[in-house]
Amino acid sequence: MEKKMSLSQNSPARLNTLFAKRTQKMKASEIRELLKLLDQPDIISFAGGIPDPAYFPRVAFEQAMLKATSEQAAGVALQYSTSEGYTPLRDWIVDYMGRHGVSCTRDNILITAGSQQALDYLGKLFLDPNDTALVAWPTYMGALGAFNAYEPRYDRFDPQANRPIEDITADAEAAGGRVKFVYLSSDFANPTGVTLTEDQRLTVLKRAEALGCAVIEDAAYQELRYQGEEVKPMLALEIEQKGSIEECRTIYLGSFSKTLAPGLRVGWAVAAKPVIQQMVLTKQAADLQTATINQIAVNEVARGVFNEHVATLREVYGARLNAMLAALERHMPEGVEWTRPEGGMFVWVTLPKGMGGAELLVKALEAKVAFVPGGAFYADGSHTNTLRLNFSMSPAAKIEEGIARLGDVIRAQM
Missing domain, CATH: 3.40.640.10 (Type I PLP-dependent aspartate aminotransferase-like (Major domain))
Structure with missing residues (x-):
């Protein structure tokens, strides 16, 4: 009969007992976890603060990388x-x-x-x-x-x-x-x-x-x-x-x-x-x-291309912000409030008191729509009746559909 080996106190399996106390304050980012939802094509995600890759200056970067790795330049680009x-x-x-x-x-x-x-x-x-x-x-x-x-x-x-x-x-x-x-x-x-x-x-x-x-x-x-x-x-x-x-x-x-x-x-x-x-x-x-x-x-x-590219982003994202604000006006039930930014990537929504963003997300995912619950943005975890919506990743039609779904989910919880 083989004798079982006991784990020593310094075994790799016990190394977590050696971690510094500061690691207890390190927590997984809710946003990073929610980004995994982007791989699910049936989810309308307002979760990540993500630029739309359709508008990356891909050709400009391709040319820049080719230039950087040319025989004349690679000694600098690939060096310390x-x-x-x-x-x-x-x-x-x-x-x-x-x-x-x-x-x-x-x-x-x-x-x-x-x-x-x-x-x-x-x-x-x-x-x-x-x-x-x-x-x-x-x-x-x-x-x-x-x-x-x-x-x-x-x-x-x-x-x-x-x-x-x-x-x-x-x-x-x-x-x-x-x-x-x-x-x-x-x-x-x-x-x-x-x-x-x-x-x-x-x-x-x-x-x-x-x-x-x-x-x-x-x-x-x-x-x-x-x-x-x-x-x-x-x-x-x-x-x-x-x-x-x-x-x-x-x-x-x-x-x-x-x-x-x-x-x-x-x-x-x-x-x-x-x-x-x-x-x-x-x-x-x-x-x-x-x-x-x-x-x-x-x-x-x-x-x-910086100035030209930024001008394009302003046009595209600005239209998407307007689409989200208009959809919120159409589909949110009474008692829901939201910010009206002049730029950026986010709209902040405040739900009626007693309604929790994290609990709402569970129901929203059943309706195939995602967002980030707001409590994670407070150092004390308070104000859980809030949520963050991103508009930069979704065209107007998808924003309309997603906000309509979210409005129905909120209405059902009131």
């Missing part, structure tokens, strides 16, 4: 490169930021693997356990996921509220830390679609100054404006106040994921040099650099 990023792309971003009122140099720019990586780096850079991160309520769940590993305490930050600075600071100190930053999406926020006015942005800067903390400005959706006038980034407003980016506490995060293509994972951070220098050290320890060939391709495509 600097952690700061590909210099011509950083120079393009300098010009881009200048057009939006942010005067900076390439030394103020770090190329990251999407703005999501920058969020992780900033969490690592600023947060000690029990420090306070001030966030919108609700806020981008990917930011919460990035920050959670560094064990912060979250507190609500509302630019329209006038909560005393002393109370915010006292609560942070009572929790055993300090207020380290305000994190906000200033344009067409994920998940609400709401945009901060210039007055609200100035209030954010004023309150951050009083708190002595950083401001993280997530501008992933800035280019996706379909109506209304552009509002200057908070970093631009702060430079106007202080005269130089080197005096500013705002850290601006940009991304090519929503404009050119998300799969290449190219984003950027813009900040005062000491912040960028520390982020560079963080990147060197993490992945050395963002893929050189991807940066070269993005630079080539951005210089060739």
Whole structure:
């Protein structure tokens, strides 16, 4: 008879007992799980915050990749490169930021693997356990996921509220830390679609100054404006106040994921040099650099078709936003409310009190329609009677059908 072998305490099967305590705060993203639904052709999905691949500048990227891998260029494109990023792309971003009122140099720019990586780096850079991160309520769940590993305490930050600075600071100190930053999406926020006015942005800067903390400005959706006038980034407003980016506490995060293509994972951070220098050290320890060939391709495509391509996205996505707002008006029962964004990719829906988004999703999937329940966007898991709808992936006819189905499901639960 074979003798059974017992698992030792250090067996691979028991390695989970060795995980750091911080891993207990790492949770699966509801969005990443829901993206699997896109493989089911009978599901009308309003779940992911995904650009429509039919409008990727495929030909431009094909040509850029061929050029990058030519005999003359492959030695650069396929080689290690600097952690700061590909210099011509950083120079393009300098010009881009200048057009939006942010005067900076390439030394103020770090190329990251999407703005999501920058969020992780900033969490690592600023947060000690029990420090306070001030966030919108609700806020981008990917930011919460990035920050959670560094064990912060979250507190609500509302630019329209006038909560005393002393109370915010006292609560942070009572929790055993300090207020380290305000994190906000200033344009067409994920998940609400709401945009901060210039007055609200100035209030954010004023309150951050009083708190002595950083401001993280997530501008992933800035280019996706379909109506209304552009509002200057908070970093631009702060430079106007202080005269130089080197005096500013705002850290601006940009991304090519929503404009050119998300799969290449190219984003950027813009900040005062000491912040960028520390982020560079963080990147060197993490992945050395963002893929050189991807940066070269993005630079080539951005210089060739960026403005024209963004104009196309604005036309297509703007029509889809209008289709969703019109469908909501037609099909939602009384008691359901929603935001009316001027851009971005999302509409935020508030259900009648007592109705839960997660429970509603179960019924909605039976009707072959999907969305993201809203509770995941709150640091405390509250406000479960909410949900997020994405409109960028679906043509008008599918939006009409999906919202009609969703309206029927909601009506049946009331």
